[in-house]
Structures are given as structure tokens and as C-alpha cells.
Amino acid sequence: MAGTGKAGILAVDIGGTGLKCAVIDDEGGMLSERARVETPHPCPPQVLLDAFAGMVKPFPAFDRIAIGFPGVVRDGKVLTAPNLGTPDWAGFALADEMSKRLGGHPARLINDAEMQGLAVVSGKGLELVVTLGTGVGTALFRNGALMPHMELAHHPIHDDKTYDEYLGNAALEEKGKKHWNERLEKVIGVLYTLLHYDRLYFGGGNAKKVTLKLPENVTIASNDAGLKGGAELWRARG
Template sequence: MKTTPSKLQILSIDIGGSSIKATILNSKGDLTMDYKKIATPNPANPDNVVKAINTLVKDYPAYDKVSVGFPGYVRNGVVKTAPNLGNDYWKDVNFRKKLEDALGKDAQVVNDADMQGLGVVSGKGLEMVITLGTGFGTALLMDGHLLPHLEVAHHPVSKGRDYDEYIGDKALDEIGEKKWNRRIRKVFKILKTVFNYDYLYIGGGNSDLLDFKLDKNMKIVTNADGIKGGARLWQEDKHPVTHTAMATPTK
């Protein structure tokens, strides 16, 4: 019997620089089980990551579809960059196909901040989602629709350093929380000026370290909130960008 969209069970996976998390969602994005995690393998090449995912989900309940948030630039399921896992391992890897072959289910793979954005936004106006973790993730949505992904993390922000280098985990370890928070304040001012968002959502493990009051149109969100975006990837009207085919060159 064919599964109807309202009955879909979706395996939602969030791949991070330090851990891989997964849960099962229903079509509304509700967790049907607590999410579990496993350490991201080292080296974090495609084969090792697929093996880790198989190990993590081997005893999970049955699911119909797979949604993956990936820490890098992804186009049509093909990874273009993976700075926190190893660009050399991942460039032009069709990760969607690898997962479909390994798990035997249709899969969607998008940038991790994009998936988190689908899980947390209100769907009204221009909303921006950032993640503060191993690196700096960003997503933009207009009225709940994903906009084309921009790798803001690799834009220079200070003395030739990009955002990953300026406020990522390595910078936090080097300079400490107090100076890191000063840098975050500077970054927030830049984002407010450049993007003129209606609302900013702040996720990632390091969001807990913020020591200053946020504006009224800013909010900290959890990884559990973000992983819910895996369900919205299968709602056709919510993610036109993820299904856009690569243009065929005209002669």
C-alpha cells in the first residue's frame, strides 16, 4: 500500500563537525522518538560518515524518507564544499545517491542551516537563521520558502579572516568567551545592516554562550527545533530551491 504524505515517517539527520544526530519525524515535524547521536568519524570522509549513519539508525523504527542537514554547500544532493569535514573528501560527491543506496529510501540533502531554518521559522517575511558551532552556518527564507543558499561563512569579515575563522570553535578556544562575545556583537551588527531581516534565529551549540541581551526580533533555537525541518523538506510548496534542476546550457 502506498504511503500517503500525512502518514510519512521521516528519518531526519543532522551532520555536524563533532556529532551526527538523528530522529524519526511524522509529516508535521513532530519527533516520534528522542533523537540520538554518534561521534562524527575521523576522518569524516563520505564512506565513514555513511557507515556512522548506518550504525546510528540500525535499530530505528521503520521510515519512508530521509532528510539530511549537511555542514557545507549542497546543490541537488551533490556536495560542493564541506569545510569542517574536509573539502578534499567531499567535492562533487553525490551524497544523496550514496545515502539512497545505503538506506534504501528516497533522500533529500541540504545545508544544515537551511534544514534548521525550515524547522524554526514562522513563515512570515524575511527570516534569517544562523548556527554558531564548529563553523558559522546561515540560511535565508522568505515567507517560509528557502532562498538560494549563500555561504556567508566564507566571506571575509576581519583582517582577511572569514566568519568560520573569526567566530567558529577554533576562535572561541583561542580567545575565550568574553572576546568571542564581542566578536559576535560585531557580526550581529553586520547581519542586521546587510540583510535587513525581519527575524533572526540563532542555533548551534555555542549559542548558549551568548552573554548579552538580544533584540526583540532575535531568538535562540535548539537543535531539536532545527531537526524538525527534515519533515518540511518533503512538503512540495516549502522548498522550491531544493528541487530546482541544474540548468541545461543552451547552444
């Protein structure tokens, strides 16, 4: 893809199934092709850093890094990493370590569903983003402002099953697409009762498996939103 001559933002989208990255401009436009590799399991921090160091070698210049991570993060550090299969993540300063590994450029870290939401929300009313992948991620926005993070994925939704267990990739493979979509339809109703959102967006790798007829205020987001939100992560915070 043609560049602008200005160094871009390296957007990093970490998932339990795939590790993705691309260089984007300040508006979220792609300056490189998207690179993707399967997520190793287990995936301790140094293995992940090695993977991204290899993927960015052919990329055009970037001077900032935006990281979306599937877990609870705070102040540039990882608190939980339920889908990466290792306890080594607890307290790991991913923003600083990614910065050091990839040329010393400043890095910002946010939950992956929240980074996706930055790219898709309209900025009007209460908007909920739900990512469907290895697990289930959520992000809530009010008038475009990001609300405190909720680990909704680990709350029960049916009997003793959490959202992760009820709608995650293992459930999709076990139950099949039809039954999984029936579960998703139930969850849409439960989430509306809980939050009375104005709009709900589904993202993540399994959003393409959604076949049910969605309510008018429910939308499937682009799979590239998890990367494009990196531009807003830098713009929103100066």
C-alpha cells in the same frame, strides 16, 4: 517514544563536531530518541555512511530521509565540505548514496542551516538563520521561501578573518566565551546592516554559549530544529 504506526522521516543532521539523527513524523515531532556520535576526523563519505547505518539500527520504521549537510549542496550532491576534513566529498551524490545504504528510501539533501531554518522561521518578512558550531552556517528566507544559498561563512568579517575564523568553535575556545560574545554582538550589527532582516535566529551547538542581551528581533532556536526541519523539507517540496 510512542510511534503513530505510520513510517516516519529519518532526519539527519551532519556537523563538524557531531553526527545526529532521529525519526520524526510529518509535523516534525520526535518518534525516536535523538542519536548522536562524535564526527570522525577526517570524515570521508563511507565513514559517515557507516556511522549513520549503525545509529539507525534501533530506530522505528521510516520511509523517507532528510539530510542537512554543512557545506554547499546542489541536486543531491555535495559541492563543498569545509568542516569534514577530506576532499573526497566534492561531487559526492550523498542523497543517492544515503538512500542506498539505508534501505533504498528516497532522500533529500539540503544545507544544514537551511534545514534548521525550515523548522524555525515564521514565514513573515526577511528571516536569517545563523548556525554557530564548528563553523558558521547561514540561511535566508523571504516570506517563508528559501533564498539562494550564500557561503557567508567564508567572507571576511574582521581584518582578514572570515566568519568561520571569527565565530567558529576554534575562536570560542581560543578567545573564551566573553570575548566570543562580544564578537557575536558585532556580527549581529553587521548582518543587520547588510540585510535589514526582520528576524534573526541563532542555532547550532554553540548557540547555548550566547550570553549577551539580544535585540528583540533576535532569537535562540532549539537545538533539535536541525532535525525537525526534515519534515518541512519533505512537506515543502511535495
